[in-house]
Amino acid sequence: MAAVWPVTHERGDDGAMRVGGMELRELTSQFGTPLYVVDEQDMRGRARAFQQHFADAFAAHGTTCAVYYASKALLASRISAWMCEDGLGIDVASGGELELALRGGMPADRITLHGNNKSDAELTRALEVGVGHIVVDSLTEIQVLSDLAVSLDRIAPVLVRVTTGVHAGGHEYIATSHEDQKFGLSLATGAALTALHAVHDAPGLDLRGIHTHIGSQILSIEAFRESAERMLGLRADFAAASGVEVPEVDLGGGYAIAYTAGAEALDPSVAAREIADAVAGAVASVGGSWPAFSIEPGRAIAGPAGITLYTVGVVKEVALEDGGARQYVAVDGGMSDNPRTIMYGAEYSAELAARRSDAQPALSRVVGKHCESGDIVVRDVDLPADVARGDLLAVAATGAYGRSMASNYNAVLRPAVVAVRDGQAQVLIRRDTLEDLLSWDVAPA
Ligand SMILES: Cc1ncc(COP(=O)(O)O)c(C=O)c1O
Numbered sequence: 001m002a003a004v005w006p007v008t009h010e011r012g013d014d015g016a017m018r019v020g021g022m023e024l025r026e027l028t029s030q031f032g033t034p035l036y037v038v039d040e041q042d043m044r045g046r047a048r049a050f051q052q053h054f055a056d057a058f059a060a061h062g063t064t065c066a067v068y069y070a071s072k073a074l075l076a077s078r079i080s081a082w083m084c085e086d087g088l089g090i091d092v093a094s095g096g097e098l099e100l101a102l103r104g105g106m107p108a109d110r111i112t113l114h115g116n117n118k119s120d121a122e123l124t125r126a127l128e129v130g131v132g133h134i135v136v137d138s139l140t141e142i143q144v145l146s147d148l149a150v151s152l153d154r155i156a157p158v159l160v161r162v163t164t165g166v167h168a169g170g171h172e173y174i175a176t177s178h179e180d181q182k183f184g185l186s187l188a189t190g191a192a193l194t195a196l197h198a199v200h201d202a203p204g205l206d207l208r209g210i211h212t213h214i215g216s217q218i219l220s221i222e223a224f225r226e227s228a229e230r231m232l233g234l235r236a237d238f239a240a241a242s243g244v245e246v247p248e249v250d251l252g253g254g255y256a257i258a259y260t261a262g263a264e265a266l267d268p269s270v271a272a273r274e275i276a277d278a279v280a281g282a283v284a285s286v287g288g289s290w291p292a293f294s295i296e297p298g299r300a301i302a303g304p305a306g307i308t309l310y311t312v313g314v315v316k317e318v319a320l321e322d323g324g325a326r327q328y329v330a331v332d333g334g335m336s337d338n339p340r341t342i343m344y345g346a347e348y349s350a351e352l353a354a355r356r357s358d359a360q361p362a363l364s365r366v367v368g369k370h371c372e373s374g375d376i377v378v379r380d381v382d383l384p385a386d387v388a389r390g391d392l393l394a395v396a397a398t399g400a401y402g403r404s405m406a407s408n409y410n411a412v413l414r415p416a417v418v419a420v421r422d423g424q425a426q427v428l429i430r431r432d433t434l435e436d437l438l439s440w441d442v443a444p445a
Helices: 024-031 040-059 077-085 095-103 122-129 139-154 191-201 220-243 266-288 340-344 435-442
Strands: 016-021 033-039 065-072 091-092 111-113 135-137 156-161 205-211 249-252 294-296 308-321 323-333 350-352 361-367 376-384 392-395 415-420 422-431
Touching: 016 024, 024 033, 024 135, 024 308, 024 392, 024 415, 024 422, 033 040, 033 249, 040 077, 040 266, 040 294, 040 415, 077 091, 077 095, 077 422, 091 095, 095 111, 095 122, 095 139, 122 135, 122 139, 135 139, 135 205, 135 249, 135 350, 139 156, 139 191, 139 205, 156 191, 191 205, 191 220, 205 220, 220 249, 220 266, 323 376, 350 376
Parallel strands: 033 415, 065 091, 065 294, 091 111, 111 135, 135 156, 156 205, 205 249, 249 294, 323 361
Antiparallel strands: 033 308, 308 323, 308 392, 350 392, 361 376, 415 422
16 A cells, blocks of 8 residues: 655644645745645655666666656656756657756756657757657658758667557556557557668668557556567567667556555556566567666656645535535635546545644545536545635645646636755746736737
């Protein structure tokens, strides 16, 4: 069973929650709500744990495993700087993420650029700054990238994104390696092999290896094992056909975290050992040399380190058909700062953050302030029956895919992201202002 609150989370005698040595109600009096809070020690500890465990587990087999933080989970230039300092690389999925990663000082050669539909401008920028890998996702892109590389007189280091057919992960929209979805080149139909030949033969491209990402929130080591076996099989098939053993294999991200008390998470030390052992078995069965490996965890680094703080507004009791009742607790944010509940049916934990309550627990639903009945932050949670307007509510494990997926729906202002550590707070991303919002609008003359 994994903890849902950040490692430095504690409660005072009066029930006030602290993270990173900061009392949360003090943080919100300084920065307002909603507010994303990141426990720096927790996030960086997780990054270093992945780095260390995977390096050690693969070193035991005589090879390497690099860790690229999947920045789509949560990115600010300071986060890029943390990852850089902690020895990780970064995976980016757009030109914007690339600029933020570079701004944080991440060396370009430790950046991997992803995307199923990268623009010419994004590919050009990646070539100009010299990213470490560009993951090609289609035959069209191989041609486009080759033309651009030749015209810029650059050599593009390329990984081919492979659809292995392993279906893993929680919701359909976060499983990414089954056949009927938009990413990658299919192993089963031979498209991946064709792409490997195309990259190998194309001018301006340096075929570095193969990449796959099978999905997110994966608890099953079996899925990673299956995926690694299929990838090594493809590598062997290409070697047999071309005489070239690609030097690198990236196995993507997807390591599950706990969102609710009692839920399981994938422990990086266990995952590292078991995946390395599975890979060893696959290398032994297909033969050939060991490639260098890499992985791309995102959620498992940022998710558990983050919480979201809201101020409670309206509390309403609604009668249920079965004769019971549900307490609807409306907060000052919602689907604009956390769309995962409405998108994926995600579950979360929530607790009062500034006081203790001895009131009876009441079946509750935490909802936002948007004009949608689906605007739910936490579908089912027991909160004290005396929860009231003005209370501070904390939702756990919101560090990943919260701020990075946030919107201005209903013209609300996206919250700030504040990192806390050793009693100090540092703004990573400032809150939108009304001036920002009005400045995006082109007013009538
Ligand atoms: C290519 C790639 N790598 C890594 C990740 C990170 O996944 P997770 O945050 O579940 O570890 C994603 C998520 O969508 C992805 O698409």
